[in-house]
Amino acid sequence: MLAEADRFRLLQHHRLFPLIPLAVIIVVLPLLFPSAYYYRVAALVFIFAIAALGLNLLMGFAGQVSLGHAGFMGVGAYAVAIGPSRLGIAPLLAFALGAACSAVLAFVVGRPILRLKGHYLAVATLGFGVLLTIVFTNEAKWTGGPDGMPVQQIIIINWTVHRIGTWYWILAASFLLSAVIALNLIDSPTGRALRAIHDSERAARVLGIEVAQKKLAVFVISAVYASVAGSFFALINGYVTPDASSFLRSIELVAMVVLGGMGSIVGSVVGSAVLVILPQALTVFHEYEHAILGLTLMAVMIFLRRGIVPSLSAALGGTYK
Amino acid sequence: MTALAAERISIAFGGVRALDGVSFEAAAGIVFSIIGPNGAGKTTLFNVISGLCVPDDGRVWLGGEDVTALAPERLARRGLSRTFQNLQIFSHLTTLENVMVGRHRHESTGLLADLLHLPAVSWQNRITRDAALKALARVGLAAMAQRPAGSLAYGDLKRLEIARALATEPTVLLLDEPAAGCNPTETKNIETMIRSIVADDITVVLVEHDMRLVMNISDRIHVLANGHTLAEGDAAAIRANPAVIEAYLGAHSAALEPASAVR
């Protein structure tokens, strides 16, 4: 017979344990929301958290930097914009096609790009992201050019997903699902191999791990995460511009991962919450908001340099990831 | 039967010949040591054998098959494993997870199963964990299983690398200075461990500076100097070889004295 405390410890070691507090927060939060604006902010947090989760798998676990991940967000976003309006594809199908396109694109470019290391990998992914943004900006016939284009709403059997409250629940569920998949991956043979690659590629190789293949796999997975996030992003905005895939957006995603904590699944949602909510909170400071945003970013990274969640968790003596 | 053979291996880095026509044959189930002064090319030879470096010339044979320039991960799947002189520990993983990674080539779940955490994955995780725990127990680290590997003491890390390499179930194991930085007790433990590994029919190829260890356990010793083969023979023959003594005295004041390995 297990003692109560032991049972709790077992639960604590379950790979999905970190999601329990998150799920509770997600359910309780709407009770505190005074208006639709809060739903929208929360919805954006979930969207960026999905993208950050994927990037975290790549950066935090496999140790491969990408400064162009918003490019895949752009692919997902334009898929749900172009599919229904220009090609007559059902929005849900366009959503899936976007993810598939991102996966194929990641598979094709990943092979050569992932051979690079460190800052060279950074500049190659950056270049890839910039290329996509240029295409979205220039192919105006398809994308509406720099002004962007409207996105049709998703219709599921005569039911239009329109209200932001509905989106909140869809996105919360999608986020949790993404987190479950990420945690599944981490606690699997592939996940262990990826984390090993992060620490020593050589050691991983002499242990029989197909490093190139594993890196490519996680690159494709993270691209699909970003693409899904991009599709949601376009859908809740009802509009998409090339900004969705811009260099600054890529940097924002990286900042979310690092801020929350590389290698921490909960960190990704915390990082995205901070970077989505902070600009909203800083509007009080009017023209000083950018200076303060920059200072905050620096201060958090200097004092919690392993990221918010791992640093705070360590400070409190816990091992919460 | 020959477990591992090198045939006229040559490699140069930026004009410097690190290895020049080195050949050896290690019979199955023995301890084959490679010694030589610093810079003799020992680690480079290991890198060539384990596929991390591609030789300019020469061939590597593993169990009678030509494996020259095969990628390390392919070699690992054919039963060659190694440790590193400068530790290559997965420091963000726990001790147990480090060894579990060593089981990778025996794991069979697909990516999709991993993502969905199908029952096969739980099953696989359990099997891998059990095997890894066994490997840890063998090197005496079972108690450290849940500790982050980064927090282990140096001597423990050396043993962890051996456990991790053993977890791949190799036929040939390359140990790159396993006793470097170890105190006499730890060195003794490593000696015992190597003996037990060989007892399991695994061929051990050893690079080591600790001469007492080398002389005690080696079935055969190959001496390198400046990328050339200087001598090969059993411990007694090497100890008596004037060229070897000359090389060691010339290059290194530490000579063939035992326990000179703290570097």
Added chain:
Amino acid sequence: MDYDSGFRLVNSLVSSSNGLAHQVGVLFDRRRAPAAMAEFLQFTFSGLTVGAVYALVAVGFTLIYNASDVVNFAQGEFVMLGGMVTVFLGYAGVPMPLAAAIAVLITTAVGLALYRLGIAPAHDASTVTMIIITIGASIFLRGVAEIIFDKRFHSLPALFGSDPIRVGGASILPQSVVVLASALLIVCLLCAFIDRTLYGKAVIATSANRMAATLVGINTRTIVGACFAISAAIGAVAGVLVTPITLTSYNVGTLLALKGFAAVMLGGIGNAMGAVVGGVLLGLFEAFAAGYLSASYKDAVAFVVILAVLFAMPQGLVGKTTVERV
């Protein structure tokens, strides 16, 4: 042939095909040869002009990277500060040379402060964390600039006027030559500083192995701090020199950092000459892409070339291969 119809023919030809094939055709058409030659020259001049700007930004990246392994994304803001401080001191009636000198001094102080307050306290953080810190710094500096200065574009007078130097139908501004020469001069000074002075040796030692450098008595904090200060100064000088060509505003830094970083990586990080080569080549790629292919896709072409170069030479053009010891 009647002139008018011929004219229309040429006209429609040109307007219908501004693609590569046509351009190449023009290149070999002897009657058009002088024009084609002039175009080629002009593309080269344009590439050199833009490339010189990138090169000057890229050189600033290199020194900080060498000393501390930090890719400083706030380098573009140093360039912005150099230009903007000079502009606003000029508005306040300060003579231009004095204004430029003060701007360089202020930016140097900012660079030193960035190291002392932002980088040094986080010295053991990971590379990506460092990148985020420098990005935070760049947002902060931009934010401060938008408060202190304004959000409009500004220019500075060119050193030797704006009368173009004409060569074979093409032309280049004297300022472009100034920028290019300055980039080369700064690289030479930098190399001399690194190779010839004790300080320089200390920089090399620090970058090779910080722990060992500390052990032999080098104050690595001072060294890295000095490198930040010098990089900032180089950035500020770049800002003063390129503003007459590129114009400046509080947010020019982002794009300069992006292109500068690309140029650095193209050349091979950590090598000052590589930075100049990378910068000039990047400028040339863009100009020739704009001229012979498509202006809309010139940045795309530039990045495709960078990707291709990196795939072929994973350490950049001038970068050295590092042998990792195991």
Added chain:
Amino acid sequence: MLKKITIAAGLIGLATSVTGGSATAQVKVGAVLSASGPASFLGDPERKTLDMYVEDINSKGGINGQKLQLVVYDDGGDANAARTFATRLVEEDKIAAMVGGTTTGTTLAMIPVFEDAQIPFISLAGAVQIIEPVHKWVFKTPHTDRMACEKVFDDLKRRKLTTVALISGTDAFGKSMRDQCLAVAPKAGITIAHEETYGPADSDMTPQLIKIKATPGIQAVVCAGFGQGPAIVTRNYRQLGIEYPLYQSHGVASKQFISLAGAAANGVRLPAAALLLANKLPDSDRQKSVVVGYQNTFENKTGQPVSTFGGHAYDGLMILVDAAKRAGSFDSGKLRDEIERTKGYVGTGGVVTMSPSDHLGLDLSAFRLLEIKDGDWIMIPDSAS
């Protein structure tokens, strides 16, 4: 973790309570502007203009006995941020009306929010898509780029220059104007014989310009762009010694262009609002007192030269205020109807007369054709009309 979110939520609360604090008898006017980012030189004067005129209105006792409270958010030029702030204005700040939307992209992203909430939205962005097709609650003040093209083409035809080259920025402004110019060129009898583009942050356009120079038959060049691009195009144009006339667009909307382009700007022609001429307008001109008044106020308060972008914000605010006065309240429905009934409003951009089918209300006469001469504008008389 939980604490983190609570703190964050608390921060939002704080933010809203500070910006949205409920003083007595105040009416909130919202503005989402690109006061930072690549379009900040549009958004910045817009913000300054709104700030100073709302203060001015309040110091004179407000509108209908109510004081205005301006709630401004900076979207940084990002459509997503604009949409979030629009939602915030509607849901949290409960604004009565909105003046803003600096760029076409941010405006188009915000339109559904205000359409759903049924709150009047006066945009300050250029493109014609904002008002075509007409959205019930959406208006705009700046001239469309189509009008700019028509104005330029009118002048070209008068000078019998019918074969032209077009160079445009790849940003939203340049792209939109390019499309409009290509669309109206055939009707205007203009042949666009060669086309080039440049990136919004490019610093050298000589490759594109030398290709234009090498194209036979070109009689004039039209440049569609805003920001520093047109200044660099103008400089490069002279650097290459291209002789035929250069036309810029209404994106070049402040004296700053002249100082950036320097002597190279001499002889450049462009369509622009009367605001740029201000003091040079004949006293008989209807707009004179308005534009001189705005120019003096803006330049005294900010110390910066006036730009037509700030003028668009002025017009937006004044159209709103006039409508509110006529409606006698800030009831959104009445406000909307009154904005649509705006008739003969004399603003900085021209004389505005709206209708249910025209939510802009400007015609070609709003544009003047200017030429730059010795560092100043001179007006080219409209001899054709």
